[in-house]
Amino acid sequence: MKHVKAFLFKFIISFILLYAILSGINGFSIGDVFWTTMILGGISYILGDLLILPRTNNTLATIADFALSFIIIWVMTSTLAYGDYLARTFTSALGMTIFEALFHRYMVNRVLPNDKLSQRSNGQLQYQMEASEELDPKKTKK
Numbered sequence: 001m002k003h004v005k006a007f008l009f010k011f012i013i014s015f016i017l018l019y020a021i022l023s024g025i026n027g028f029s030i031g032d033v034f035w036t037t038m039i040l041g042g043i044s045y046i047l048g049d050l051l052i053l054p055r056t057n058n059t060l061a062t063i064a065d066f067a068l069s070f071i072i073i074w075v076m077t078s079t080l081a082y083g084d085y086l087a088r089t090f091t092s093a094l095g096m097t098i099f100e101a102l103f104h105r106y107m108v109n110r111v112l113p114n115d116k117l118s119q120r121s122n123g124q125l126q127y128q129m130e131a132s133e134e135l136d137p138k139k140t141k142k
Contacts, residue, residue: 002110002111003050003111006045006049006106006107006110006111007041007045009103009106010041010045010049010103011037011038011041013099013103014037014040014041014096014099015033015034015037017092017095017096017099018033018036018037018040018073018092018095018096019033021088021091021092021095022036022077022088022092028077028080028081032076032080032081035076036072036073036076036077036080039072039076040068040069040072040073040076040096043068043072044065044068044069044072044100047064047068048061048064048065048068048100049061049103049104049107052064053104053107053108053112054112058101058104058105058108061100061104062097062100062101062104065096065097065100066093066094066096066097066100069092069093069096069097069100070089070090070093073089073092073093073096074086074089077089
């Protein structure tokens, strides 16, 4: 249930952000923004928030989310509208990246702590070593 709430929160904020940028500047319809947000949100939640973030840190996950956002928004704007929207795509991806950096903090603090993948500190895997006094199992102390 935590993942459903997190995805809905991400979807709503992303939709508002993309609607403000894409419909205000490019004149995109609400349906086009909805599908762009749905595709971007689904892919970035699975790849960025569930796979990359637990295994790395916020910085690397945010960089990956910027690249993913830029590519998906660019593909969607080029298929849904005519013209060159590279600067507007960059602005949308930058806005999504700022939101993603804050959303990653929410994910780490509220959603991921109980998952098995996030049982680490400072982005590093924690290994333990066992030591004993026995060097040769055949010899016994007298």
